[in-house]
Amino acid sequence: MQISGAQMVIEAFIAEGVDTVFGYPGGAIMNVYDEIYKQDKFQHILNRHEQASVHAAEGYAKASGKVGVAMITSGPGFTNAVTGLADAYMDSIPLVVVSGQVPMSLIGTDAFQEIDAVGISRSCTKHNYLVTDAKDLPRILKEAFYIARTGRPGPVHVDIPKDVTAQIEEFDYDIELDLETYKPHTKGNPRQIKKAMEAIAKAKRPLFYLGGGIINANAAYEVREFVHKSGIPAVETFMARGVLSHDDELLVGMLGMHGSYASNMAMSETDLVIGLGVRFDDRVTGKLSEFAKNAEVIHVDIDPASISKLVNANYPIVGDVKNVVVDMLAQIEKIDSDNYESWRETINNFDELHPLTFHEDSERLKPQWVIQRVGELLGDDANISTDVGQHQMWSGQFYPFTRPRQFVSSSGLGTMGFGFPAAIGVKAACPEKTSINFTGDGSILMNVQELMTAVEKKIPVINIILNNNFLGMVRQWQTLFYDKRHSETDLSVQPDFVKLSEAFGGIGYRVHTKEEFDAALKDAVEKNVVAFIEVIVHRMENVMPMVPAGGSLFNMMLLEKKESK
Amino acid sequence: MTENSERRVVSVIVINEASVLSRITDLFSGRGYNITSLTVAPIPESKYSRLTIVTSGSVRVIEQITKQLHKLIPVLRVYEHADMVEKEVAMIKFPASENLSDIQALCEAYNGKIVNAGENTIIAMVADEPKRINNFLKAIKRYNPKEIVRSGAVALER
Structure with missing residues (x-):
C-alpha cells in the first residue's frame, strides 16, 4: 500500500488499537491533522495547551493500562509538551508522543518554529526518533509502541519533519521487530527467587514494600494473593495506592515523608524488606543510612538500573513483578503466616499509638474531611486524579482506594497542573466511573484552560478545589523551616472560581460547610457536567505526619494530640 | 561527594546510528562527570x-x-574493564633541527617510530599504555615538541 507519511501515522495508530489521541495542531504537523480529519477510527481530543495533551494521555494510559498517545506541532508545541514527557518518564507511563518538525531541508537553519526536539527530549524519554525518511516510519512507529509498553514503560517521542509526512512510500505494518539491543528481562532468576523465599521464611519481621511497578505490571491481584497467603504486613508507596484495598487488614498504610506513623515505624523495625516494583525514592526512604537499617532487602524490579541504585539489595531479582510473584506463590508453602503474629501485633500497636487522623475544626472545613467524605460518598465508583501539593498528600492518605488504576497523580516529577488534564484522560479511558480531580487553589490555575477541552468534549470531570488561599505545601515548609516567612505563597488574590467555571460553560459551587459540600457533590454527579467545587478550607492545616527532608523515617513530626476539653 | 574518585575504562557496543553518541555522553554530562x-x-x-x-x-x-x-x-553491551589490555596512540611533531636519532631511540622504547620527516618538522608516533604514554611525553619534553596529539585509549578485556 503506497501512502503518505501522514497516513502511515494514522494507519499505525489504528493497527495499535488507539481509540483516543490528545493533541493540538500547528504548521509542521498539519499533514497528519489533515488525515485525522478524514478518518473515523479514533477520536481526537483538542486540549488547549500541549502540556495538557501529554498529561491527558498520561491519565488515559494510567487508567486504561494502554499506551497513551499525544500529537503536537514543532517548536513551541513541542517545548510545551516537554513537561508532560518528563512527568511520564519519571512515573514510567507508556506514551507515544508524535511531534511535527520543520521540513528536512530547513532543519538547522533556525526556521520558523524550529527547535532540536530530539535533542531536548533525549533526557526525558525512554527513547526518541527523528524520522528522516518515510520508508522508516512503519518500523519506527511499531518500535515506539513496543518500547513504550514493554520493560519499564515510558514515553517514546517520534519527531517527523513535514516533508516526511508528505512523502509517499510503501506501508507494511505487519513486520517483525528486530530489536537486538532491547530485550527486557521479564522472567526472574529461579535460584534468586528460591533464596528470597527462604529468606522470607526465616525472617521474623518481614514487610512488603509495594510500589507503582505492581500497577504497571498488572500484578496487583497476584500481590494481594501473596500478601494474604503469607500473612506479612504491607506498606504502599504513594504510587502504589490501590494495590491493596484500603480495608485490607494487612495494609499498614502509606510510607514516606507523609506516610503513617505505623508504616514508617514498621519500615524502621523490619528485618526483611520485600520490595516489589519500587525504586527507593528519596521521598519514601528519608535518610538512606537509617532506612530499614537492620533489614535485608529483596528487590524485585524490571529495571536492573533501579536495583541497588540507592539501597543495596541482598536478593536482587530482575523481572516482571507479575511473573516473579507468580513464581513466588508456587513456593508459598515455605512460609508460615503464624510466625508473624507478634510482628503484626507490634505494628497494630504503632497504629493505635499514632493513628493517621486529623482534628475537625468548628469554624472551617478541614481538607482531609473533604477527601474522606468523597471516599464515603463515591468510594469505588470514582477514579481519582490529583494535582501537586498538600491536597495530593491528603488524597494519598485519606481516600479509601479499592483497586489498582483508581489513582492517578504526578508522583516523581511533582507537576502542578497535572490533575485536570489527567482527569480528562482518565474519564476518556473509563467513562463509566466518576472522574474526580482533587486540586488546590495554586495547582488548578496551571492548566485551567482545560475547562474548555472538557466542556467541548462533554467530559464531566469534577474538580474539587481545596482552597486555603495558599500555595499550601510550600507555605507548610515556610512555616516549619523558614520561621514563618511566607514568601510569595499567599494566594489571597484569586479569581471567582464559580464564575470561572461558568465562563467556560461548566458549573461551579462554593461551599463552606459539610452540608453544602454533600449537596454540591451530589448535584455535580447527577448533572454529569464539568464542575468546579471550591471548598473553603482551613488555611493553616499541615500535612502530618511529616519526615523533614533528609531526616530518618522514624523521626516524624506528628499531629499534635488534641487536648480533651 | 567525598567518595573516592577512581579511573575507570568502559567499553560500549552500540548500533552505529545518528544520535547514539549524544545519548551516551548525556549520561555523563547530566551528572557533572567529565x-x-x-x-x-x-x-x-x-x-x-x-x-x-x-x-x-x-x-x-x-x-x-x-x-x-x-x-x-541502541546499546548492545557494556564492559566495565577490570583486567584489560589498554593502548593509546600519540603523535608528536618536532622541529627538524632536533636530534633525530635520540628521538628515534626514545620512540622505539615506547613501541613507536618516526613516521614522517619533512623540511621543517618531523612527526613521531608511539603506541603504548596510557601511563607509559605519559612517561614518554615527559621524556621528549627536552626535544621541544611543537604539537602533541593523543588518540584516547582503546581496551580489550583479557
Missing part, C-alpha cells in the same frame, strides 16, 4: 560501533552510569 577520553569506531562487518570511554568518578556513580548505559535502547 569524560577523560573517548574513542569511537565501527566494528568491521557489523552494524555496531565500539566506544571506549575513560572517566573518573565515585565507584557508585560510575556503576550507576554503566547500568543506565545498558538501558539505552
Whole structure:
C-alpha cells in the first residue's frame, strides 16, 4: 500500500488499537491533522495547551493500562509538551508522543518554529526518533509502541519533519521487530527467587514494600494473593495506592515523608524488606543510612538500573513483578503466616499509638474531611486524579482506594497542573466511573484552560478545589523551616472560581460547610457536567505526619494530640 | 561527594546510528562527570560501533552510569574493564633541527617510530599504555615538541 507519511501515522495508530489521541495542531504537523480529519477510527481530543495533551494521555494510559498517545506541532508545541514527557518518564507511563518538525531541508537553519526536539527530549524519554525518511516510519512507529509498553514503560517521542509526512512510500505494518539491543528481562532468576523465599521464611519481621511497578505490571491481584497467603504486613508507596484495598487488614498504610506513623515505624523495625516494583525514592526512604537499617532487602524490579541504585539489595531479582510473584506463590508453602503474629501485633500497636487522623475544626472545613467524605460518598465508583501539593498528600492518605488504576497523580516529577488534564484522560479511558480531580487553589490555575477541552468534549470531570488561599505545601515548609516567612505563597488574590467555571460553560459551587459540600457533590454527579467545587478550607492545616527532608523515617513530626476539653 | 574518585575504562557496543553518541555522553554530562577520553569506531562487518570511554568518578556513580548505559535502547553491551589490555596512540611533531636519532631511540622504547620527516618538522608516533604514554611525553619534553596529539585509549578485556 503506497501512502503518505501522514497516513502511515494514522494507519499505525489504528493497527495499535488507539481509540483516543490528545493533541493540538500547528504548521509542521498539519499533514497528519489533515488525515485525522478524514478518518473515523479514533477520536481526537483538542486540549488547549500541549502540556495538557501529554498529561491527558498520561491519565488515559494510567487508567486504561494502554499506551497513551499525544500529537503536537514543532517548536513551541513541542517545548510545551516537554513537561508532560518528563512527568511520564519519571512515573514510567507508556506514551507515544508524535511531534511535527520543520521540513528536512530547513532543519538547522533556525526556521520558523524550529527547535532540536530530539535533542531536548533525549533526557526525558525512554527513547526518541527523528524520522528522516518515510520508508522508516512503519518500523519506527511499531518500535515506539513496543518500547513504550514493554520493560519499564515510558514515553517514546517520534519527531517527523513535514516533508516526511508528505512523502509517499510503501506501508507494511505487519513486520517483525528486530530489536537486538532491547530485550527486557521479564522472567526472574529461579535460584534468586528460591533464596528470597527462604529468606522470607526465616525472617521474623518481614514487610512488603509495594510500589507503582505492581500497577504497571498488572500484578496487583497476584500481590494481594501473596500478601494474604503469607500473612506479612504491607506498606504502599504513594504510587502504589490501590494495590491493596484500603480495608485490607494487612495494609499498614502509606510510607514516606507523609506516610503513617505505623508504616514508617514498621519500615524502621523490619528485618526483611520485600520490595516489589519500587525504586527507593528519596521521598519514601528519608535518610538512606537509617532506612530499614537492620533489614535485608529483596528487590524485585524490571529495571536492573533501579536495583541497588540507592539501597543495596541482598536478593536482587530482575523481572516482571507479575511473573516473579507468580513464581513466588508456587513456593508459598515455605512460609508460615503464624510466625508473624507478634510482628503484626507490634505494628497494630504503632497504629493505635499514632493513628493517621486529623482534628475537625468548628469554624472551617478541614481538607482531609473533604477527601474522606468523597471516599464515603463515591468510594469505588470514582477514579481519582490529583494535582501537586498538600491536597495530593491528603488524597494519598485519606481516600479509601479499592483497586489498582483508581489513582492517578504526578508522583516523581511533582507537576502542578497535572490533575485536570489527567482527569480528562482518565474519564476518556473509563467513562463509566466518576472522574474526580482533587486540586488546590495554586495547582488548578496551571492548566485551567482545560475547562474548555472538557466542556467541548462533554467530559464531566469534577474538580474539587481545596482552597486555603495558599500555595499550601510550600507555605507548610515556610512555616516549619523558614520561621514563618511566607514568601510569595499567599494566594489571597484569586479569581471567582464559580464564575470561572461558568465562563467556560461548566458549573461551579462554593461551599463552606459539610452540608453544602454533600449537596454540591451530589448535584455535580447527577448533572454529569464539568464542575468546579471550591471548598473553603482551613488555611493553616499541615500535612502530618511529616519526615523533614533528609531526616530518618522514624523521626516524624506528628499531629499534635488534641487536648480533651 | 567525598567518595573516592577512581579511573575507570568502559567499553560500549552500540548500533552505529545518528544520535547514539549524544545519548551516551548525556549520561555523563547530566551528572557533572567529565569524560577523560573517548574513542569511537565501527566494528568491521557489523552494524555496531565500539566506544571506549575513560572517566573518573565515585565507584557508585560510575556503576550507576554503566547500568543506565545498558538501558539505552541502541546499546548492545557494556564492559566495565577490570583486567584489560589498554593502548593509546600519540603523535608528536618536532622541529627538524632536533636530534633525530635520540628521538628515534626514545620512540622505539615506547613501541613507536618516526613516521614522517619533512623540511621543517618531523612527526613521531608511539603506541603504548596510557601511563607509559605519559612517561614518554615527559621524556621528549627536552626535544621541544611543537604539537602533541593523543588518540584516547582503546581496551580489550583479557
